[in-house]
Amino acid sequence: MSEPTRYSKDYLGHSLLATDKGTSLWTDGWGRLKNNTLAIVSLGVLCCFCFVALFTPIIAPYGYEEQNLLLGAVPPSLDHWLGTDIFGRDMLTRIMYGSRISLAVGFLASAVAVFIGVLWGSIAGYFGGRTDIFMMRLVDILYALPFMIFIVLLMVVFGRSMLLLFLAIGAVEWLTMARIVRGQVLALKQQEFIEAAISLGLSHWVVIYRHLIPNILTPVIVYTTLTIPSVMLLEAFLSFLGLGIQPPESSWGLLISYGVETMEEYPWLIFFPGLFLSITLFALNFLGDGLRDALDPRASKD
Amino acid sequence: MFRFISSRFFQSIPVLLIVITATFFLVRAAPGGPFSAEKSVPPEVVKALEAQYRLDQSIWQQYISYLVDLSRGELGPSFRYPGRTVNELIAAGLPVTAELAFYALLVAIFFGVSAGVYAGLKPNTIHDYLPMSVAMIGICMPSFLIGPLLVLLFGIELEWLPVSGWGSTPGDKILPTLTLGLGYAAFIARLSRGGIIEVMTQDYIRTAKAKGLPSRVIVLKHALRGGLIPVVAFLGPAFAGLLSGSFVVETIFQIPGLGRFYVQAAFNRDYTMILGTTVFFAALIVLFNLLSDIIAVWLNPKLRQQYRSNK
Numbered sequence: 001m002s003e004p005t006r007y008s009k010d011y012l013g014h015s016l017l018a019t020d021k022g023t024s025l026w027t028d029g030w031g032r033l034k035n036n037t038l039a040i041v042s043l044g045v046l047c048c049f050c051f052v053a054l055f056t057p058i059i060a061p062y063g064y065e066e067q068n069l070l071l072g073a074v075p076p077s078l079d080h081w082l083g084t085d086i087f088g089r090d091m092l093t094r095i096m097y098g099s100r101i102s103l104a105v106g107f108l109a110s111a112v113a114v115f116i117g118v119l120w121g122s123i124a125g126y127f128g129g130r131t132d133i134f135m136m137r138l139v140d141i142l143y144a145l146p147f148m149i150f151i152v153l154l155m156v157v158f159g160r161s162m163l164l165l166f167l168a169i170g171a172v173e174w175l176t177m178a179r180i181v182r183g184q185v186l187a188l189k190q191q192e193f194i195e196a197a198i199s200l201g202l203s204h205w206v207v208i209y210r211h212l213i214p215n216i217l218t219p220v221i222v223y224t225t226l227t228i229p230s231v232m233l234l235e236a237f238l239s240f241l242g243l244g245i246q247p248p249e250s251s252w253g254l255l256i257s258y259g260v261e262t263m264e265e266y267p268w269l270i271f272f273p274g275l276f277l278s279i280t281l282f283a284l285n286f287l288g289d290g291l292r293d294a295l296d297p298r299a300s301k302d
Numbered sequence: 303m304f305r306f307i308s309s310r311f312f313q314s315i316p317v318l319l320i321v322i323t324a325t326f327f328l329v330r331a332a333p334g335g336p337f338s339a340e341k342s343v344p345p346e347v348v349k350a351l352e353a354q355y356r357l358d359q360s361i362w363q364q365y366i367s368y369l370v371d372l373s374r375g376e377l378g379p380s381f382r383y384p385g386r387t388v389n390e391l392i393a394a395g396l397p398v399t400a401e402l403a404f405y406a407l408l409v410a411i412f413f414g415v416s417a418g419v420y421a422g423l424k425p426n427t428i429h430d431y432l433p434m435s436v437a438m439i440g441i442c443m444p445s446f447l448i449g450p451l452l453v454l455l456f457g458i459e460l461e462w463l464p465v466s467g468w469g470s471t472p473g474d475k476i477l478p479t480l481t482l483g484l485g486y487a488a489f490i491a492r493l494s495r496g497g498i499i500e501v502m503t504q505d506y507i508r509t510a511k512a513k514g515l516p517s518r519v520i521v522l523k524h525a526l527r528g529g530l531i532p533v534v535a536f537l538g539p540a541f542a543g544l545l546s547g548s549f550v551v552e553t554i555f556q557i558p559g560l561g562r563f564y565v566q567a568a569f570n571r572d573y574t575m576i577l578g579t580t581v582f583f584a585a586l587i588v589l590f591n592l593l594s595d596i597i598a599v600w601l602n603p604k605l606r607q608q609y610r611s612n613k
Contacts, residue, residue: 003602141317148546148565151584153576156568157328240446241549241565253446260450260554264458274447281442 025256032294039290042283049280053099063088064097065248071083073266076088083268085258091269094255095096095276101251102277105165106232106284112136113231114224116176122216124178136182139175147172151234155243165244169234173227174200180223184216217294225288229281252277303524307596321584326365361515377578382570388578395560398468402478402545402551402559409483411539411607414490415533419521420500421491422529433491437452440488445547449481449554470559478555482547486540490533497529504528531601538594 036114052059061081076083082091082155102198124135155167177221188194197207236253245251252273259270354598359367371378377388417433438446457465464474501507501527510520530541548561556562560579569577599605 008555054580141320148389148542148549149580152549152564153325153328153580156571156576157331193496229442236444237446237546237550240444241553243565244570256450260446263450263454270447270450270454274443274451277444278439278442278447282438285438285442 015221021162022254028294029218033290036290037106038286038296040284042290045279049099049276050103052096053103056100059279060093060096062093062196064093066090066093072227073262073269074165075268080265082272083266085269086262086266090296091272094250095252095273098250098252098255098273099276099280101162101245101249102232102253102280105169105235105245105251106228109166109169109231109235110173110227112166113173113227114176114177114220116170117174118181118213118216120174121178121181121183122185122212125182126189126204126208126212128189129184132182134213136179139178143175148234148237151238152243155238160243160246162245162249165235165238169231172204172234173231177223177227178218180219181216183190184219188212188215201250219222222295225284225291229288231276232281232284252280304332306599310592310595312593316603317588318581318585323365323578325577325584326368327361328366329577331476334596353554372581378574380572380575382403382567382572382575387406391563391577392560392577392582395558395563397559398557399545399548399552399559400470401555402475402482403541403549405479405546406483406486406547407537407540409479410486410490411533413484413487414441415530417487417492418491418533419526419529422495423502425495425499425522430495434495437488437491440484441492443485445481446554447475447485449545449551452477453554454480458467466556468555468559474555478551478557481554482544482551485547486543489536489540492537493532494530497532498525501525501529522530527601531598534594535598536594538587539596541590541594545583545587546583 061080066089068084071084072253073086073088074080074084080092082095084090087092106129120135124132142258147292151168151172154164158164194207195209197211235244235251236256239251239253242257245254247254255273256277257274258272259266265271350505368378375389377392378393380388416436421430422431436499443451453465456463462473463477464471465477467474468478469475507520507524510524511517515524545561548559549565550561551557552559552562553565563575564579564583566572567579
């Protein structure tokens with residue numbers, strides 16, 4: 001981060017005199033984020049990918065199951081920008097359809113994780129005392145569990161459905177979120193406006209979701225951005241092992257695992273899905289780091 | 303210190319018990335018995351089989367007898383490999399996986415710490431950015447991508463190294479070790495960079511500099527000890543990651559280790575094997591978390607003092 005330079009400017013060089021109006025946290029944050037080229041590029045890339053994923057059925061150059069057995073596997077060409085697989089299926093199309101699942105799992109499973117984590121953490125922090133000790137002790141215990149192994153177990157026992165995949169991954173990734181939220185709520189609880197809300201006779205639930213949660217949105221958003229890549233990695237990991245997404249559906253992880261089988265002859269079949277997965281993970285990590293620097297400058301030290 | 307160790311030890315017992323109980327009932331809740339697929343088997347045989355695997359008892363009896371067996375270290379017979387016990391399968395796979403994980407950990411610590419310290423000593427210069435960008439690549443590239451790419455480059459294109467196996471041809475341990483270790487090297491590099499940057503601003507480092515100690519001594523003797531505390535704290539969780547990473551690496555390189563057994567057991571629905579390995583993994587992970595906590599306390603004088611004064 002840049003150091004404080006001149007007294008008339010804040011530490012990022014925005015003139016302090018120029019702003020007569022007060023700025024909200026979000027405008028401030030956006031101003032700081034805009035200066036972070038990597039984060040903005042990442043945001044752009046992610047928006048592109050999401051757009052493509054949303055409109056895949058319209059813009060995909062070929063059909064999802066469209067085979068061309070006579071053609072077979074060909075390297076990237078003008079007709080097939082990213083080549084074709086052994087059935088002559090267009091890789092670009094397959095990667096586009098795969099991105100729908102990969103991104104959907106990333107976002108939805110993260111949503112599950114965020115929901116549980118925020119609820120758990122804010123309840124523990126708000127009520128404190130024995131509730132807090134009990135709830136956070138449980139989080140500590142869960143932290144010590146071999147989770148990857150547990151997800152594999154869940155997928156085996158309950159069959160490999162997509163819904164279960166969302167739930168299983170979400171159920172694993174909420175722990176850190178719960179800890180972060182609890183810490184924030186503990187600090188906020190001491191402040192007067194919460195005291196005022198309670199003394200006005202608002203119910204616990206209203207205090208939590210009207211007054212506490214809106215005030216901890218920043219760390220929640222930042223940490224959510226960092227949860228998505230780890231969720232996507234988990235999904236790809238499971239799909240790679242054959243325990244995640246099942247054909248005919250496909251995700252980047254599954255495409256990579258197909259690619260591995262034939263990479264000796266057709267290296268592009270592993271290269272391109274891998275490239276897109278890596279780019280997405282890169283972008284999410286950079287965006288998360290950037291958002292943390294922009295929205296929560298104090299936390300970015302560690 | 304003794305008190306700290308014993309209290310942490312007793313805290314980990316309920317964790318293990320929860321894992322055992324949850325796994326046991328999850329596996330029993332799985333739809334379809336283990337023998338329901340084999341329709342041609344006569345009912346008497348099924349009965350005999352069920353008796354052998356104690357499936358004819360009530361679930362609580364099964365649970366209690368499983369716990370009793372477990373306390374004697376018995377994990378029971380395998381469903382899929384008749385005549386072999388889960389203990390034997392684990393005993394066959396464990397040395398391979400342990401060796402793989404050990405080498406990978408060495409690689410991760412060696413590359414991670416040297417890159418992190420190198421970067422952390424000159425923060426925000428090219429000496430920092432370059433290794434840290436490489437580390438970022440290591441974090442964003444999952445092992446199931448690094449592995450095949452390494453195979454493609456060193457095994458198939460350059461033909462320097464064998465592409466599969468473990469201990470059968472010279473050099474075949476290199477690629478699996480790198481595949482498993484490099485991701486963790488990247489994490490450790492980030493952690494040790496942060497630790498070193500933090501430590502180098504401390505007063506005791508300034509004192510050491512003022513004493514005129516050579517920078518080599520300052521870094522190796524004074525900064526490393528404090529700067530590596532986050533790394534040590536990471537090693538416990540990293541070990542769990544190494545175990546699940548071994549699932550992928552052993553599948554890619556066709557290594558007959560515990561991770562591959564686990565994945566195969568998952569596919570074959572070898573319930574006793576899944577149950578046994580999960581319990582075994584859990585025990586290992588709890589043990590390593592415990593060890594890394596103890597080392598972290600031992601390394602950090604402040605924490606050590608705190609536990610001493612608590613007596």
